[in-house]
Amino acid sequence: xxxxxxxxxxxxxxxxLVVCCAESIAEVxxxxxxxxxxxxxxxxxxxxxxxxxxxxxILFTTRRKLDPLTFNxxxxxxxxxxxxxxLGIWYDGKMxxxxxxxxxxxxxxxxxxxxxxxxxxxxGPREAKRRLLMSxxxxxxxxxxxxxxxxxxxxxxxxxxxxxxxxxxxRCVSAYRTVSTDVACLLARxxxxxxLAAERREVFDAMKTVKVKAAVLxxxxxxxxxxxxxxxxxxxxxxxxxxxxVLIRDLEKWMNRSHxxxxxxxxxxxxxxxxxxxxxxxxxxxxxxxxxxxxxxxxDDPRHTLFECxxxxxxxxxxxxxxxxxxxKEYNVESLVPMMLRTEEGWNLISGFTAMVTKKKMHAEWAxxx
Numbered sequence: 293x294x295x296x297x298x299x300x301x302x303x304x305x306x307x308x309l310v311v312c313c314a315e316s317i318a319e320v321x322x323x324x325x326x327x328x329x330x331x332x333x334x335x336x337x338x339x340x341x342x343x344x345x346x347x348x349x350i351l352f353t354t355r356r357k358l359d360p361l362t363f364n365x366x367x368x369x370x371x372x373x374x375x376x377x378x379l380g381i382w383y384d385g386k387m388x389x390x391x392x393x394x395x396x397x398x399x400x401x402x403x404x405x406x407x408x409x410x411x412x413x414x415x416g417p418r419e420a421k422r423r424l425l426m427s428x429x430x431x432x433x434x435x436x437x438x439x440x441x442x443x444x445x446x447x448x449x450x451x452x453x454x455x456x457x458x459x460x461x462x463r464c465v466s467a468y469r470t471v472s473t474d475v476a477c478l479l480a481r482x483x484x485x486x487x488l489a490a491e492r493r494e495v496f497d498a499m500k501t502v503k504v505k506a507a508v509l510x511x512x513x514x515x516x517x518x519x520x521x522x523x524x525x526x527x528x529x530x531x532x533x534x535x536x537x538v539l540i541r542d543l544e545k546w547m548n549r550s551h552x553x554x555x556x557x558x559x560x561x562x563x564x565x566x567x568x569x570x571x572x573x574x575x576x577x578x579x580x581x582x583x584x585x586x587x588x589x590x591x592d593d594p595r596h597t598l599f600e601c602x603x604x605x606x607x608x609x610x611x612x613x614x615x616x617x618x619x620x621k622e623y624n625v626e627s628l629v630p631m632m633l634r635t636e637e638g639w640n641l642i643s644g645f646t647a648m649v650t651k652k653k654m655h656a657e658w659a660x661x662x
Contacts, residue, residue, distance in 0.1 A: 299312045301327070320361075344366055388449075407429075422463060536563055564593060587602075608645070
């Protein structure tokens, strides 16, 4: 099939794409009409049929005002569309991918909503199963990431997909809906969409020239290391999640841990959003942030509950004794998460302690409200 200069035909399964590059609108129309006629003749010559009514056209240009433009395909006038879907990606005339972000976010959000019905905060699946289920909407959003990754540099486009990711992350770790996006993603070990898309773009570009398997793996490892460094810097400048970042100091170890499940109670302690008077006061539920379980006169937050509150002295003493039996010597803010990451037994001991204390605090709060 002979096509005019500057015209290329790309066929994938039953989708046929004709691309034309030209200096003027008139030249585009002339070349496209010739190319469409040549394509129609070739399709008929191989005894296939052409569905002219399903044919769409889009013009990529930086011009703001354009005269009406149509192309002729076997007597059918094909006008310009604002958007065009090809192989799962929505394109617009400015290549901003705004429509693509909107549509995939809408689709992924619908999936999250349906899966959320299976994930109650208490009594639902464990974190591992939650993360597996919630990988589905993330995969939907990340389709074709090397193509549209740069579009997420624009805040309002990034916000559409981040909102869906936040909702999925909250369900993964059974967190309160007031937990910020940064904290929810950190606890759920869900890489930020913006950074993940940039990583895939980087790997995709590098693999165009790298063919050896070992080199490919090295490219992927370097890209992931770079992503974690960028995420760490982003968290350092974040105005939210200070307490969570104090606990999780080694991001790489947290992301790559091989044991440990977050649950409703442990998430409250690690996020600071839960049955703590300081949080409840901020939400307008309690009249004072001061701890109501002891007479120390300190604000009731995760730090006070875990390490200072006299009401939990006996439970805390049992925990410290159990930790010493497995070789842990210190129990403080800096050592809490490292102890959890070192051994599964350490994780389970701390998780059990937080569950017991938060349950007692919640029952006390319910009794006070009754």
